Amino acid sequence: MQSSRDGVPLTRRQFVAAGAMGGAALAVGCAGTKQGNWDFLNDPQARTLAAICDQIIPADDFPSASQAGVLTYIDRQLARHYRRHRNAYRDGLEQADAMSRKRFGQDLAALTVPQQLEMVSSIEKENSGFFNLVRSHTLEGYYGAPRHGGNRDAVSWKMLGMAEPPVRGRAQYDQRKSPAS
Amino acid sequence: MKRVNAVVVGAGAAGGIVAKELSTAGLSVVLLERGKWYTANDCRKDDLRNQRTTLLGNAFGPEDEGNPRVVFDPKSGPRTFLPSEGGYQNNAACVGGGTLSYGAMAWRFMPQDFRMRSIYGAPQGSSLEDWPITYDDLEPFYDKAEYEIGISGDYSGSPFFGPRKRPLPMPPLAPNREFQILEPAAKRLGLHPFHIPMARNSVPYNGRGPCMRCRWCVGFACEADAKNGSQNTVIPTALATGNCELRTECMAKEILTDDRGRARGVAYYDADGHLQQQDSDIVIVSACAIESARLMLNSKSRLFPNGLGNQHDQVGRHLQGHHYTGAVGFFDFDTYDDVGPGASIAVADYNHGTPGLCGGGALCNEFIRLPIQMIERMPVNTPRWGLKHKQAMRNFYKRNIAVMGPTQPIPSADARVTLDPDVRDKWGMPVARISGNVHPHTFEIGVIQAQRSEAWLKEAGAVSTLLNAGKPTIVSSGQHQAGTCRMGNDPQGSVVSKACQVHDVDNVFVIDGSVHVTNGGFNPALTIMAIAYMASEELVRNWKGTGFKS
Numbered sequence A: 001m002q003s004s005r006d007g008v009p010l011t012r013r014q015f016v017a018a019g020a021m022g023g024a025a026l027a028v029g030c031a032g033t034k035q036g037n038w039d040f041l042n043d044p045q046a047r048t049l050a051a052i053c054d055q056i057i058p059a060d061d062f063p064s065a066s067q068a069g070v071l072t073y074i075d076r077q078l079a080r081h082y083r084r085h086r087n088a089y090r091d092g093l094e095q096a097d098a099m100s101r102k103r104f105g106q107d108l109a110a111l112t113v114p115q116q117l118e119m120v121s122s123i124e125k126e127n128s129g130f131f132n133l134v135r136s137h138t139l140e141g142y143y144g145a146p147r148h149g150g151n152r153d154a155v156s157w158k159m160l161g162m163a164e165p166p167v168r169g170r171a172q173y174d175q176r177k178s179p180a181s
Numbered sequence B: 001m002k003r004v005n006a007v008v009v010g011a012g013a014a015g016g017i018v019a020k021e022l023s024t025a026g027l028s029v030v031l032l033e034r035g036k037w038y039t040a041n042d043c044r045k046d047d048l049r050n051q052r053t054t055l056l057g058n059a060f061g062p063e064d065e066g067n068p069r070v071v072f073d074p075k076s077g078p079r080t081f082l083p084s085e086g087g088y089q090n091n092a093a094c095v096g097g098g099t100l101s102y103g104a105m106a107w108r109f110m111p112q113d114f115r116m117r118s119i120y121g122a123p124q125g126s127s128l129e130d131w132p133i134t135y136d137d138l139e140p141f142y143d144k145a146e147y148e149i150g151i152s153g154d155y156s157g158s159p160f161f162g163p164r165k166r167p168l169p170m171p172p173l174a175p176n177r178e179f180q181i182l183e184p185a186a187k188r189l190g191l192h193p194f195h196i197p198m199a200r201n202s203v204p205y206n207g208r209g210p211c212m213r214c215r216w217c218v219g220f221a222c223e224a225d226a227k228n229g230s231q232n233t234v235i236p237t238a239l240a241t242g243n244c245e246l247r248t249e250c251m252a253k254e255i256l257t258d259d260r261g262r263a264r265g266v267a268y269y270d271a272d273g274h275l276q277q278q279d280s281d282i283v284i285v286s287a288c289a290i291e292s293a294r295l296m297l298n299s300k301s302r303l304f305p306n307g308l309g310n311q312h313d314q315v316g317r318h319l320q321g322h323h324y325t326g327a328v329g330f331f332d333f334d335t336y337d338d339v340g341p342g343a344s345i346a347v348a349d350y351n352h353g354t355p356g357l358c359g360g361g362a363l364c365n366e367f368i369r370l371p372i373q374m375i376e377r378m379p380v381n382t383p384r385w386g387l388k389h390k391q392a393m394r395n396f397y398k399r400n401i402a403v404m405g406p407t408q409p410i411p412s413a414d415a416r417v418t419l420d421p422d423v424r425d426k427w428g429m430p431v432a433r434i435s436g437n438v439h440p441h442t443f444e445i446g447v448i449q450a451q452r453s454e455a456w457l458k459e460a461g462a463v464s465t466l467l468n469a470g471k472p473t474i475v476s477s478g479q480h481q482a483g484t485c486r487m488g489n490d491p492q493g494s495v496v497s498k499a500c501q502v503h504d505v506d507n508v509f510v511i512d513g514s515v516h517v518t519n520g521g522f523n524p525a526l527t528i529m530a531i532a533y534m535a536s537e538e539l540v541r542n543w544k545g546t547g548f549k550s
């Protein structure tokens, strides 16, 4: 496990994802633009996925899915526990862009936010298997343990009003470190 | 390998107790456990990978690799499941079995729970039966389990339980906020709320400290070692006698028999995958209901072509667990205080005595909630995703209470474990195949239990509620699996005697949830433990050197 992924405010891969979010992106420092720094995804796939994830959990006064590291979560698991879902992601993302080009003449990530919302609603209806997979993984990444790459700085837990770091006796289980296994 | 008196298969709730009781009585014991001996440091409170939320795998076994099971759902046909998928119906595979990571509710069943057929009559198509033992037979062993394992709580608020000789050894934990909200509401409804009995130190006990009330309890190992399972009570005692050897990562393959039809030991695969044989005078199967049935069925020989104890096609039948139903109430004030273990209050008013219903079950508030467990637990009509979902998470995470309970299942002979004809595990052994369902009356009771939960929540001030009462198409056994090697006096309709001795092989015992005739309206672990104490005592009483007194 690269140590640079843990604890650093925004890694390169997250920068790519955040940069793909157009107007909703957080202001981030320039961390470089090296391509292809994912475990499984390629950059175009990452941009499309970020667009979908950010409709599932959009930004308000708390970060969107991709801003909180959900892409890192999904990408890591596609190289680990969710290897069995790789084909579903490959095909689903390709179809999403194909649908988007057909309706709007552009890839999903290049659309306006209202257009993206319309597209993601269509994906939910027309490709529900893929959509449900992405929905589950997005919610897991956002609300799950930070050590898996999503929920950066326990941001969703803070949003829910949970004490962070947790109360006495719990700090030894540092949620930001990777699992032993 | 040196011959021993007893091989015990499975170091879980029951197996740990049997190993302790036999080894302290002077028998030499080998305890085989397919899983590892974990500590809380191995599990690292991980919301996505523990024994309850298993999205990224089971924290305490089995591993996804090489341990499949097949489930035959009439809706979709046979399907192979990984251990971390819900359909697999897993409990755990590690030293301590389920008790390393359980929620640790530790109930006594009620006297009526042992006499279900006499009280209600068997609904048509069910296999509802009485136990061959009564509550009074088991009472001394409930008491022993409560004091040796260590249970906190207080039954005194409920008049519905059977007589007991003394109170629980530890007082309940201080009430959390949900308790404080639900208790007066229950009393206004004329119910009798009480503190859930828990295998958890509320005060220092057995040389270990009390619960520090953390956020991650059910599904996790306890870093304070305040949660009491077999791994931190009876198994260390067994090992300290010098008479018991625990072999971890050892998977029992079959019980070996001689040409007179008696068991002579166990064949197993060791941690390196090598086939080993441990000879013994007796064999005790404590592998949890599904795997115990599988091991019996996999133990085929010339004299036992259909597996051990299976002369009358009873092994694997009457599989049951619990049908959980209930409701979530949403409030306009904070109900949640982030103080573990969360579950704290129960009513047992609805377990028996409703005309037209064949039993019922306890209702309790739910364990502490992790955010990931909230994502589907939303007010009716909340969108499944998008800004509204995110805002509902924010609005209701701390403003909801879930009340639910285990409906006592009405067993059916068709709900069963068999061996799958095609699928094998990594050692090449046929895997368990689960099929059938409990009697449908169970689901009618479940709906009423959900409505009762809803009424309690409304009385407590819920502004809206969400009812959870499904009608599964396949038996739901999972963590509460039981019933596959029924205890009974009639050798044709059961697998073991009331001493847990297999009817047709007198030196093989099944001692775990498998022997439950019915599974009560409560989580089963304390009853499994009490039966393990009872059966061990009988076994030791009849023991003479290398066999039984005749």
Ligand SMILES: Cc1cc2nc3c(=O)[nH]c(=O)nc-3n(C[C@H](O)[C@H](O)[C@H](O)COP(=O)(O)OP(=O)(O)OC[C@H]3O[C@@H](n4cnc5c(N)ncnc54)[C@H](O)[C@@H]3O)c2cc1C
Pocket (backbone or CB within 6 Å): B009, B010, B011, B012, B013, B014, B015, B032, B033, B034, B035, B051, B052, B090, B091, B092, B093, B094, B095, B096, B097, B098, B099, B101, B102, B103, B104, B105, B106, B107, B218, B219, B220, B250, B251, B252, B253, B286, B287, B288, B289, B291, B292, B295, B479, B480, B481, B512, B513, B514, B523, B524, B525, B526, B528
């Ligand atoms: C997350 C969770 C929460 C729970 N909460 C509660 C609760 O609050 N209250 C309650 O009463 N119950 C609860 N339970 C259920 C409880 O843990 C079980 O009822 C209990 O552990 C069953 O006891 P057992 O002895 O039958 O089997 P187990 O405790 O499962 O032990 C069986 C052991 O046998 C081993 N084994 C299986 N096959 C083989 C083989 N072939 N060779 C070698 N070893 C083998 C397994 O690895 C396992 O360790 C919970 C369970 C879980 C997982």
Ligand code: SF4
Pocket (backbone or CB within 6 Å): B200, B210, B211, B212, B213, B214, B215, B216, B217, B218, B220, B221, B222, B223, B224, B225, B226, B227, B340, B341
């Ligand atoms: S709530 Fe208590 S018993 Fe449960 S894991 Fe935390 S400290 Fe242990």
